[in-house]
Amino acid sequence: MIHDQRAEKFRQIVENKFQIYNSLFMSLPYDKMTNIGMLLPFLYEESKNGYEAGKTPEEIVEDFFKSHTDLQSEEQKTELLFKIIQYIERQVVLFDSIEDAAFPSLHSESDSGTVTNLFERSLQDHKLEKVREKLKDFTVKVVFTAHPTQFYPSSVQRIIQDLRTAITTDSVTNIDTLLQQLGKTPFVNKQKPTPIDEALSIISYLRYVYYDTIGELFTKIRKTFGSDHFHLHQDIIQLGFWPGGDRDGNPFVTADVTKRVSEELRSAILKSYYSHLKFIRRRLSFRGVSEVLQQLNDELYGAIFNNEQITTEDILKKANEAEKILVEHHNSLFLELLLNFRDRVKIFGTHFATLDIRQDSRIHQQVINEVYAKVYGAEEASNEAKFKRLIEVSDKVNADDFEGIVKDTLLTVSQITGIQQSNGLRGMNRYIISNSDAVKDVMNVYAFFKVCGYKDEEIDMDIVPLFETMEGLANAENVMNELYQNPIYKKHLAKRGNQQTIMLGFSDGTKDGGYLKANWEIYKAKETLTKLSEESGIKVVFFDGRGGPPARGGGKTHDFYASQGNTIANNKIELTIQGQTITSIFGNKEQAKYNFEQLLTAGVENDVFKNSKKDLTGKERKLIIELADISYKKYSDLKAHPMFVPYLREMSTLEYYGKTNIGSRPSKRGGDSELRFEDLRAIPFVGSWSQLKQNVPGFFGFGFAMEEMKKQGRFEEVRDLYKGSDFFKTLVLNSMMSMNKSYFPLTYYIKSNPKFGAFWNVLFEEYNLSKDIMLELTGFKMLQEEDPLSRKSVKIREKIVLPLLSIQQYALMKIQKREGNKEAYEKLVTRSLFGNINASRNSA
Structure with a gap:
């Protein structure tokens, strides 16, 4: 009943308002954009009907030019496509603002x-x-x-804030003026x-x-x-x-x-x-x-x-x-x-937010090697011997004796005390180590403090390992066990109140192990580390490296944390938020307050209101392990497919992420030009699947595992698991969210591609299988049936960006065929990334 009322309210104050204010767009005197608003619905219809009829994006866009414009030259056509992209980007902003303004009413x-x-x-x-x-x-x-x-850009963010205010008061004059400003702002x-x-x-x-x-x-x-x-x-x-x-x-x-x-x-x-x-x-x-x-x-x-x-x-x-x-x-x-x-x-305090330091363990090893060589000459030693000896160094090492990353690492560690004096101890108090999979990764950081002249009692920092690959997660127990027994580290922990923060990476975990396996391995690692820490007298805090979409650990965050059983330490909920998750979930006061409350109450509920659905029985646990292992095998086979990386490189937008100027960090690790799976960053990896409307990391292998159970006549067990375990149910619903944002007709044309056709079919078959079996499992008639607001929001956003996807795929096809002005088409691909990224903001 409440769902129905909210869905009706959404229709009134979001869908209807969007239609009304969108019509304002059509008459706005944008630079050379006066008729874009009239043309866009035609491109949408051509796309919608074209994909259903099995047409390629190239055929759809060419039909649009032929039927609705009299443009002849390639230059004129690409100019029009750029204008359409700009127009759609602004439509996305308008919809975001309307949805945000409606939040308190919903x-x-x-x-x-x-x-x-x-x-x-x-x-x-x-x-x-x-x-x-x-x-x-x-x-x-x-x-x-x-x-x-x-x-x-911050200029656009300010317009978004003002637009939200104007929409709240239904001030048509202000909205009109702001839309004009939006039209002329880069x-x-x-x-x-x-x-x-x-x-x-x-x-x-x-x-x-x-x-x-x-x-x-x-x-x-x-x-x-x-x-x-x-x-x-x-x-x-x-x-x-x-x-x-x-x-x-x-x-x-x-x-x-x-x-x-x-x-x-x-x-x-x-x-x-x-x-x-x-x-x-x-x-x-x-x-x-x-x-x-x-x-x-x-x-x-x-x-x-x-x-x-x-x-x-x-x-x-x-x-x-x-x-x-x-x-x-x-x-x-x-x-x-x-x-x-x-x-x-x-x-x-005087810090506002705690500034963390984070670096990759492999870089740390490089720094340790150079510092060791400087202090002890060419003496050969194991990695363990190096940190042990450097911790005992009595003379401070001079950062100026080194260059590049080594010098900078030592300078960074040396200035921590100064930052703590001005911002308070809460201003900076931990050092996070990516790709941790051994004791040396933590102890190397301890050694940095010692060689920078800190006495043991002066190290006011938590050292936080980040376990993010399947290997790292599997090794986490051994690493932490050894650390808890290490006399030097034990003393350090006592000084830190016997509290240890451990970070777990959902993004890279999913990229490495697939959706179900990654979530299960992290759950299991948390259980194991909880038990180990309790036995060692340590209070453990888990810090989750999560992204926006389910494929990066996002999705329904309250449900996820409220589903953790009593076998997992619940001293604190700590997670990363980024990009569109900041703007869409914590972007204004009403949303931020609501979502902070959701996190806080999820943690409190877990301890206070016991619920058998939160704790896994032995039988449920055994079944999840079986499902996770089957899905991991399926996902691993996909990763090992000879076309996996070439498909992403040649058919997706992966190569274009680095050209978007949206972040200061390079889009892949390693400086060489060859693309390897392990160098792929989780964001461009997941994002590229999202741009293809295939969202593979959010579901691949999950449906296959359930189908295997069904073949064994054990589907009733899976159904009982879904009904009996909040943890498993949350994973299923999040995976369905990923599938709801997939749209395979966009890339139907690839199935007849001589190089990638067979690979595309593997993806499509798994999507259909997963969708069918999850609908059967849940009893839903459609994906995201249980969340009508999110489903409606997704539907409108997908409708707004469908023409944008057609343009992106059209440009990719032209580049693949080596037709026309390559530079112009590459710019089209890159520009269309923005609208798609920003439009999928409701991914968490």
Whole structure:
């Protein structure tokens, strides 16, 4: 019933509004674009009917030119296609803005997964004290990464924000003007953004979205659960930050960049306090109070503009002083305003978000090798002997004695203390190691601190291994067991409160092992590491490297975390968000607040409201293992197919990701021109499948595994698993979401390609098999039947971008045939990437 009401509301305030405002587009006086709005529906109809009739994208676009234009030259035709791409990009922005503006109307304060709902549920079930107990030490941390899955220039982002406001008030005049501005504003970065650009782009979200959102949510939790009864700790919701600190595969992130970004974060939070204080001082104009707040104002000004030192304690001291006078002499008038300000200072300190450092273990080994050679000459030694001896070095190594990455790594480690002094210990407190699969990967980082002159007790950093390949995940238990026993590391952990953060990579895991296998291996690794850590007296925190789409660990995040059983440590929910996930899920105050609440309550529910569907029985576990192994074999065979990498290279947009100027990081590891599977980054890998509308990493092998069970007469077991396990159910629904965004008719033409036809058929058969068997399993009539809002959103977005996909495929076909102006067609492919990337924002 509620689903039906919401679906009807969506139709009224999203679909209908889009049709009305879209009609404004058609009459806008864009530069040479006046008739694009009239032509576009024809290209959509040609595409829709053409694909159903088995036509190729080339035939569809040529038919469109013939039937609806009188263009003759190739140059005129490509110019028109560019104009259509620009037009569609702006349609996507309009739809995004309308959907965002509708968010508060489609969700209520008492929805499942909100703080209000959690409170009501805890009262009903007499679990209020248990919830309060859990809230005392449970935390949620969202870590912003600069991974390029969407990158509007900041000028376009500002228009989007204004457009959303205008749509909320249905101000047609404002909307009309903003659409005109949108039409004339470039959507493309002329150059790749630098890591500093990426950092500043996300810092603007911190200032204008998260400062208020998290502050207000903290106040809401405090008031809902009653701060008289329990102490709500300041770290309940934390922000992490990778732009400027994540140097994995990004040669443009240097020690200088990290230092500069830490300064920008500090400056941004102090500016937020300064403007917040200005508002408070308008109300707290009382004798004694106003003088104290004036002093604080001046201290903040000095810290922002004259780089004077100020600590969180300094700010809190003044706020407490003001509170004392307010309570004792002014009847606590406007006290809540001051308490809100103080909450924010406790939450954000002088750091705003914690800046992490991340680098690949293979680079670390290279640094260790060179430092060892410098200190001990050409002496041969094993990797283990190297870190052991370097940890014992008493003389500090001089970074200037080295060059390149070695020098920069040592400079980065050397400046950590300085950053911690200005931003506080919460400003920088961990070093993450990608591609961890051995003890040396963690101990090498410990050795860096020692050779940079740190004493053991001065290393105020968590060292965090990131296990992301099937091999790394399988080896995680041995690595952590050995580390927990290592006397030096054991001592370090004791100093860190016997808490160990372990990061697990969903993106690269899925790329490596396929959807079901990756998710199961991560689940299993979490269980094993939970048990091991508990036995070793260590509190373990899992940090999930997740992307937006299910193929990169995204999808229904609340459902995923709420489905973790009691065999997995639940001390904290920590995950990465990036690109379109930032804008679509945490992009404005209403959405951000709602989604932070969803994460927080998922973790609390897991402990407080026990549910047999969260814990896997031995029988269920055995069946998942069977399914995972069958699907892994199927996916591995696909990866080993001789056409796998050539298909991506020649038939998809993979090669064009590096030309889009949407991220500062190269799109593949390794500098050589030959393309190898292991060098592929997860984002372009998953993104290229998405552009082909095939979404292979989100489902391949899953349906095949279930079909095998059916052949053995065991499908009823799978059905029981789906009904009995929240974890398995979430995986199925997320996989169906991936399939719902697939559209194989777009590439029907490949089935008769002499080189790739057979390979395409393998993909198509698995898609049909997976779709059919999952519908049978769930009893649904259509994919995403259980989520009508997301399904409707996907449907409209797919309709908007279908002409864009036709143009992209048309251009790819021209390039493959070596026909016409190659440079123009390559530009068409690259430009059409943007609209497609941005349109698939509801992938999480």
